[in-house]
Amino acid sequence: MAETLRSGTRLASLGFLRLGLYGLAILDMMIPACYWLVETLTGSAIDHSLVSIIATMVAPVMAPILLVVILFDYVMSRVRVADEQGDLRAYYLLICRLELLLIGIMLAYWIPYFITL
Numbered sequence: 001m002a003e004t005l006r007s008g009t010r011l012a013s014l015g016f017l018r019l020g021l022y023g024l025a026i027l028d029m030m031i032p033a034c035y036w037l038v039e040t041l042t043g044s045a046i047d048h049s050l051v052s053i054i055a056t057m058v059a060p061v062m063a064p065i066l067l068v069v070i071l072f073d074y075v076m077s078r079v080r081v082a083d084e085q086g087d088l089r090a091y092y093l094l095i096c097r098l099e100l101l102l103i104g105i106m107l108a109y110w111i112p113y114f115i116t117l
Contacts, residue, residue, distance in 0.1 A: 014095065021073065025066045025102055029109045031059050063110045067103065074099040 011019070035055035039045055046052045077099065080092045 010094070013091070014098075018073065018095070021066070021069060022098075022102060024062075025070060025106060028059050028062050028066055029106065031055050032113075060110070060113060063106065067106055067110075070099055070103055070106075074103070 014022075032055045035046070035051060074096060077092045077095045081089055081096065084092060
């Protein structure tokens, strides 16, 4: 694992599943933002299309699910931090920091939406 950290990039060393999770969380925030931008620029709502359904119904439902999965990955990374030494400990601390950053961004993005409900 230490060789992977030295030879590859830090982004690639996070792993496919973890990067996929981060990508889904970012996509979950980008879809409603892009929908709002298009709606604002065109001046009319895009009603009854797949894009509007995904932006207004699917993305808000997926946000808490993704948040819980990221929190679970954070907990598992903290467990690994307690068990490891040296480079692996630093690797899992980096993962913990990235996940806390992503959780904070998701909360800042979605809490105003859920408060208005």
